[in-house]
Amino acid sequence: MPNIKFRASRRTLTSHAGLSIIGQCFEIAGVDSIDSRFPTTLGMRTSDVIKSYLGLLCLGMSDYDAVENFRRDKPFQQLLTLQKVPSAATLRQRLEKLAANDLQTRTATWSTTLLSLIEAPITAETTHVCLDIDTFVMDNSNSKKEGVSRTYQKVDGYTPIAAYLGNEGWCLGLELRPGKQHTMKESNAFLERVLPRAQCLTKQPILLREDSGFDSQALWTQTVSIHDDNKTEYVVQRVMRLVERTADRDGQLLLEPDYELEGWWTSLDEAPEAVIKRYQAHATHEQFHSEIKTDLDLERLPSGKFATNDLILHLAQLAYNILRLMGQLGMTGELSPVRHPAKRRRLRTVLQELVHRAALVIHKARQIILDFGQDIGRMTVLKTLRSRLRYPRGTPC
Template sequence: MRRIAQNSWGSFSGYTPIAAYLGNEGWCLGLELRPGKQHTMKESNAFLEQVLPRAYQMTQAPLLVREDSGFDSQAHLALLEQQRQACAEDGRVLDYLVKWNPRRSAKDDQDTWLAVAADYWEALRPGKRQALWTQTVSIRDDHQVEYVVKRVMRLVERTADHDGQLLIEPEYELEGWWTRLDEAPQAVIQRYQAHATHEQFHSEIKTDLDLERLPSGKFATNDLILHLAQLAYNILRLMGQLGMTGELSPVRHPAKRRRLRTVLQELVHRAALVIHKARQIILDFGQDIGRMTVLKTLRRRFRYPKAAPC
């Protein structure tokens, strides 16, 4: 199953970019700049409709759209249901996993949640227990079309901390996840926990590509720079996957994915000497045979995609 993670992150100068990544490798399907005062949900439906066709072109595997609580709205869930039905008509599989935003219900309806969880409690350690259950909720879109969706709920009660110190009053933590996955509640929660990996892709763009602070005071200029950053990000990701995860990798330890910084340091930032000799200009990279072998292999694979993997 290939995962599409849709996120937004805060930045300097009042900008809030939104990004979508595909798979554990983190291919960037979309990266757009938005004003900092713009809410996460605004225009996110249009953004999702743009990136889903790109994902369909890249893989035939079942897709899982995974989003944080900033995308919890009835209109967005209705759109995911519509996309899911459209994929089913085309013979594709699309599921979604969206973190539930409890808003005020976690505190205002605490007694109600405790009553529902009474039949599901299980002890995790002395002083801590949790309840997992699944419920169905009806939602409506803008055209009053009704959809029945599933929500996985988890309520955690703590009467003592991890050191055994008793608490004066019990502490409760309520979480939920909207989903269409036909899996056990614990398996659904574990799938969402992998969402933290996609936060690393944000970090690579902000730190490795040095875009934590956008350079211009003009919104259009920064938006163009961010789109160019998406192109550079995917090129470096492709170089890392094709040239730095196999036997020819100059990095000793194995890995399923290389950071952009590693790709830049090992393959891009290479010292060379320009030699003028015999009416020729020679670019001499020295005796670094390993890295030059990787670069030659990448050049061959980019020219001939069916070449043997490195």
């Protein structure tokens, strides 16, 4: 066994060098602008509170107490441009107060501002850019949190609604709902908020994809008034598929065949095979739900108050998009560290490869230098990302 000794020095180290990119994204998104709306309280800027919690989310942490580990962490404070790092109690109290003042309405614009200024890649599914909308379950069993109730998956929790744009899965909407709320309830209002964001980010035609939980006469049979006061009815087609199974998923032969009948409503004038293929791609968004719940550690929300948890999900929307942006710009193509080829990287992979990277922090000539030692590959990726984000090229939404 090697002779191992432990030693401490006065050098400043960080295990989260990727915060240098995250802090830059906060600046581009305009997070600091909330200080003009919510002034400093007891010496703590509102933006410091918000950026501290966003920083935790971008590190895969959601619990308030996690911030205590960073109160004396100088790189965390400097890379996120914080004046102060709040305590866990201050973080909880200020988030509850901000949620009561409806900060959620302002946070929704941060993601679209970031994605539009950076000109984030938005890939179409053949002829259309797909906008996937769906609800999912967050299991918060054995808790007395406000809004927790029985969900359609037979567990107690919440059923938030989310919207994802393009094959990259940019999150344009993430709102909390009580567990018992039906999928269709208030979904039209959610769509009215999300569609303008999607239309701002892409000029390509947008295809809305939803599952059967959103079936409604108001969505599929529509009438609109024209100048002569007549009404025009939009007609949609229904595509059907009958599946016969003679064996189960484990290969066990069935005594009698099992039949499954499926149907899809669509306004596209395409062959049935093309419609079915498009909807099969809709299932990809289930992975995005999983990343929010596991990679961002948000399966069990930290607050007992519904409005505060709703604010936390709105903040998670920006954290999700920042990590997704780092993955798309830094971990696909030739710049990517050695990994199998992929069109999109999971958030957990971005955390492991880019965010949780060790570096020596050096202060010299009013600059912060991150020394990665012999880890040249990750240094190159982060350096390229910082250069790419330095001068935004697009137009803010």
